[in-house]
Structures are given as structure tokens and as C-alpha cells.
Amino acid sequence: MNSYEEELQKNPEKGESSDADGLDIKAYQEVFRALKKDPGYEISSSFAQTVVARMISKQQSKSSKDYFWFGAGIFFLAIAFLATILFIDFRFDFGFLTGMADYAGLAVFGIAFIAILNWLDKRLIREKHLQSKT
Amino acid sequence: MTDDRTLVSRVLTGDTQAFMLLIKQHERLVAHMVGRLIKSDEDREELCQDVFLRVHEKLGEFTFQSKLSTWIATISYRYAINHLRKQKMLYSDIPEEEAFTKKFIEVSNPETIVEDRDMDDFVLKLVEELPPQYKAVLTLYHLEGMSYPEIGEVTKMPEGTVKNYLFRARNLLKEKVKMYLGKEELL
Numbered sequence: 353m354n355s356y357e358e359e360l361q362k363n364p365e366k367g368e369s370s371d372a373d374g375l376d377i378k379a380y381q382e383v384f385r386a387l388k389k390d391p392g393y394e395i396s397s398s399f400a401q402t403v404v405a406r407m408i409s410k411q412q413s414k415s416s417k418d419y420f421w422f423g424a425g426i427f428f429l430a431i432a433f434l435a436t437i438l439f440i441d442f443r444f445d446f447g448f449l450t451g452m453a454d455y456a457g458l459a460v461f462g463i464a465f466i467a468i469l470n471w472l473d474k475r476l477i478r479e480k481h482l483q484s485k486t
Numbered sequence: 487m488t489d490d491r492t493l494v495s496r497v498l499t500g501d502t503q504a505f506m507l508l509i510k511q512h513e514r515l516v517a518h519m520v521g522r523l524i525k526s527d528e529d530r531e532e533l534c535q536d537v538f539l540r541v542h543e544k545l546g547e548f549t550f551q552s553k554l555s556t557w558i559a560t561i562s563y564r565y566a567i568n569h570l571r572k573q574k575m576l577y578s579d580i581p582e583e584e585a586f587t588k589k590f591i592e593v594s595n596p597e598t599i600v601e602d603r604d605m606d607d608f609v610l611k612l613v614e615e616l617p618p619q620y621k622a623v624l625t626l627y628h629l630e631g632m633s634y635p636e637i638g639e640v641t642k643m644p645e646g647t648v649k650n651y652l653f654r655a656r657n658l659l660k661e662k663v664k665m666y667l668g669k670e671e672l673l
Contacts, residue, residue, distance in 0.1 A: 360660075376660065378667060385606065387613070390629070393530060399509065403535050403538045
């Protein structure tokens with residue numbers, strides 16, 4: 353940077369007028385004054401409303417897109433599932449459940465037994481545990 | 487005036503009124519940045535809108551490491567520069583100092599000088615002829631009153647470069663104004 357020019361820029365930058373005479377100083381003063389002026393471009397009075405309207409419309413379009421891709425995802429997943437079943441010739445096999453068919457009574461007892469254990473746990477053991485805490 | 491943190495948290499909860507307030511508080515800054523760098527009136531308005539849409543989209547990521555205005559100015563600057571690049575307008579490194587200075591000062595249209603009796607308008611027209619980096623630095627410093635580090639943050643230029651660009655831009659403008667004043671004195 354040219355130190356002479358740098359020195360000339362100092363006073364108008366501070367907003368001070370210089371006693372020194374000369375075209376350079378006068379020109380700098382004009383430049384600094386003009387640079388503080390608005391560039392002349394002003395945005396419309398309804399600018400904020402327009403931006404908000406665009407934002408809302410963007411959010412709505414994004415939300416519709418999300419639903420679309422969600423639906424498309426489920427659809428293609430189902431297609432892939434069906435295609436896989438067809439290609440590997442998959443057969444549903446209930447396995448051990450077919451063997452359990454002869455022991456239906458045992459299965460019912462098992463379910464009832466677990467349900468009773470849970471009920472006892474809730475009513476007796478947990479209540480006692482809570483009382484001892486308080 | 488609502489403080490930045492309160493305003494941002496309100497916008498993040500989906501308060502549209504708060505977002506409108508944020509726009510009102512910063513529209514002048516965005517208009518200055520975009521207005522200085524972009525010449526087309528149609529593009530300016532749309533670009534200013536895009537800047538605020540981006541602000542809304544990214545507000546959750548704003549961590550208050552800088553002032554909200556500095557962050558918004560950064561987005562405005564990037565959008566304007568990207569727009570210039572997309573339009574294939576001349577956005578490159580600053581042209582070689584000596585050659586550019588010579589061209590800038592020598593190319594003068596006497597008719598324009600005679601027509602532009604208002605010196606401020608004349609200087610503002612000259613600013614339009616400067617490279618975008620110069621225009622950005624001048625705008626942020628003189629219109630927005632930003633400090634050198636803040637301008638550096640917005641433009642991603644080192645502080646020394648900011649000072650240098652500011653000095654060179656003013657110097658170029660002064661040379662042209664000096665020519666104008668010299669001619670006026672002769673009349």
C-alpha cells in the first residue's frame with residue numbers, strides 16, 4: 353500500500369475534515385461521503401410476506417414429497433418381498449407349531465401359568481417392594 | 487428490539503411472526519449486499535428471498551459464534567457470488583493491479599461525467615464497475631459498519647486482504663473522481 357495514499361484515506365475514514373488542500377483530499381472526501389449512501393436498490397414493501405409465503409409453500413411441498421417417498425418405499429419393499437418369495441420358491445412352514453398341535457392343553461396351561469405369574473408379580477411382589485421403599 | 491437469541495429460538499419453534507421480524511431487521515443488510523453485486527433487478531429480489539429461505543433452513547445450525555447479522559451477510563455474499571458464477575459473469579481473482587487500475591481510470595465517458603452532476607451518483611456508478619470483491623468489502627465496511635475481522639469472516643478473506651482491497655478500491659474511485667474534479671475546475 354502507498355503510504356501517502358494511506359495517510360490521505362485516514363482523515364475521511366475517521367469522519368474528520370482535513371485542513372490540507374488539494375485535489376486528492378477533496379476527491380477522497382467525495383468518495384467517502386458517497387460510499388455511505390445506499391446503493392439505490394430497495395426491496396419491495398411486501399418482501400417479508402413473500403418470503404414467508406414461499407417458506408410455507410416449500411415446507412408443504414417438502415412434506416408431500418416425504419409422504420410420497422414413504423409410500424414409494426413401502427411399495428417397493430412389498431415388491432421386493434414378493435419377488436424374493438417367487439424367485440427362491442419359498443414355502444411357509446410352521447415348523448414346531450405343527451408338532452405342538454397334539455399338545456394343545458399343554459400350550460393353554462403354559463399361557464395361563466405365565467399370565468397368573470405376571471398377575472401375582474404385579475399384585476403382591478411389586479406392591480410390597482414399593483411399600484418397603486416408602 | 488428483540489435480542490438475537492430470543493428471536494432465533496422463537497423462529498425455531500415455528501413462530502412465523504418472529505421470522506418476519508428477523509427479515510425486517512436484516513433485509514437492509516441483504517439488500518445492500520445483493521444490490522451491490524447483482525445488476526439485474528429481477529434477480530436481486532429473488533436472490534434476497536432465497537437468502538432468507540436459506541437462513542430459515544439453516545437457523546438451527548447457527549451457534550452464535552458470530553453475530554446473527556455477520557452470519558446472514560455471509561450467506562448473502564455466498565449467494566451473490568454463486569449467482570455471478572452461474573450467470574458466467576466475470577467473477578475471478580482480482581485482475582492484475584496495475585493493468586486494472588490503468589483500465590479503470592483511463593476508460594472514461596465524458597458524456598457520463600457531464601451528465602452526472604451529482605457527485606454521489608457518479609461515485610456509486612463507478613462502484614458498479616469495480617470487481618465484486620471490492621464492492622463487497624466497500625459495502626460491508628462503509629454501509630454496514632463492519633470491522634475488518636467481521637468482513638474477513640463474511641468473505642473468507644484474510645484481514646490483510648480486506649484492508650488491501652478496501653484501500654485499493656477507494657484509491658481507484660479517488661483517481662476517477664479527481665479526474666472529474668480536475669475537469670470541473672477547468673470549466
